[in-house]
Structure formats: structure tokens, C-alpha cells
Amino acid sequence: MPAERIALITGANKGIGFEIARQLGERGAVVLVGARDEVRGKAAADSLAGRGITAVPLRIDVTDPASVADAASWIERRHGRLDVLVNNAGIAGGFGGAPSAATAGDLREVYETNVFGVVSVTNAMLPLLRRSEAGRIVNMSSHVGSLTLNTDPGSPLANVNMLAYQSSKTALNALTVLYAKELKGTPVKVNLANPGPVATDINQHRGRLTPAEGAVIAVRLALLDDSGPSGACLAENGTVPW
DSSP states (O other), rough: SSSOEEEEEETTTTTTHHHHHHHHHHTTTTTEEEESSSSHHHHHHHHTTTTTEEEEEOOOOOOOOOHHHHHHHHHHTTTOOEEEEEOOOOOOSSSSSSSGGGGHHHHHHHHHHIIHHHHHHHHHHHHHHHSSSSOOEEEEGGGOHHHHTTTHHHHHHTTOEEEHHHHHHHHHHHHHHHHHHHTSSOEEEEEEEEEOOOSGGGGGGSSSHHHHHHHHHHHHTTOTTTTTTOEEEEEEEEOOOO
């Protein structure tokens, strides 16, 4: 593993993303605090720096290919490589009705960030991750994207039917597996982190776990040694059913 990891976390100015950045920084990583809003990103990086962490704000809007390309170019100029990418940025979207009432636009709003944004950022950063001795990609999944849990009538998700958000996480699970297949045999590992029911803006802070608790599994996957898995979906208490 590289002595000093360079880690980019998208959506790192608050919530789980901020906690992932903090915990990686406390373990010696240089954390690039990815945020759409420059002011919020700088405030988050300054807060981390106040704790003795090497943190640098980096503007990146995952839905804007030019912004993503600029961020990748900046990392290349500044560091020449990337060791950890945590695709944390995500939205729930504004649609909460039945699937039959949804429009393509309702799904597109969520997919632009949760799916297409992950592809855009991953592809832009992959050349830099390939230069790492042990590149790690962590995509933030959710139990609501599990087909197994959604089709189990005894599951807590039996009556949950958030078309855009749930299907976006199912799609994220699939694309993570496909990236892992492509990168098999390379030093780059790609995994899904399931943080559990964390209290964040995305669920109106109704989760039972804190962002710090939810960040633990993502940090563990970001720091995997060479014997660790690739293409897995893990929570802190074990494997998550697909």
C-alpha cells in the first residue's frame, strides 16, 4: 500500500462523506474534499485541517463532465495519481409517488448523480487509480437497492417503493460488479459499501446510525489490503444480499 494515500471523496462537505474524509485523514491520507459548492467544500476542508488532517477542497460536480475532467486534471498535476476514490455523492430526488406515476425525468434527476455521475467520475479517475500501487474504488450503496430484500414479503423493505432512488442503487450495484470484472487482475479493487440506516439529509435525519458509524465500512474498504475482495457489497456486520 502507498505510504501516503491520496483519497478523493465526492459529496464530502457533510454527512457520511465528511466522516469518511475525517476517518481517512486520521489514518494519514491526504483527503480531497469533493463538493459542488466551493464555499461549503472549503469550510469542510478547513474544519478537517483544524483537526490536524491534510485536507484540500476540490470542486467537483459529478453531473457536469467538464467539472469532473477539471478535477481529474488538477489531481494529475498536483499528485500524479489517486489511491482511493469514494463515490459518495448521491440524492434521493423529489419524486415519492407510485412507480406508475413517475416520469422519465423523475428517474433521470436521480440517475444523473447516483449512476451516471459515478460512471463519469470513475472513468475520469481510473487512469490515476491505475498508477496507484493499490487503487481502491468504493461506491456507496444502500439496502434499499437489494433485489433480494425488495422481493422478500417479510423484509422491512416489503412496503418501500421509491422507484428512482431504489432502482438507482440497484443499478449502482450492477455497475460496480462490472467494473470489478474489468479490473480483475489489476491492483485496483472496486466494492460497494452499505452504511446502513444513517441519519442524513437524504432521509430527513431519521436513521438510527450516526454518519461516523455509517462511514466505517467505506473506510475499511478504502484501506483494503491485497487479500481483500473486489466486487463485493459489504456492511459493517457482513455481506449484504443483492
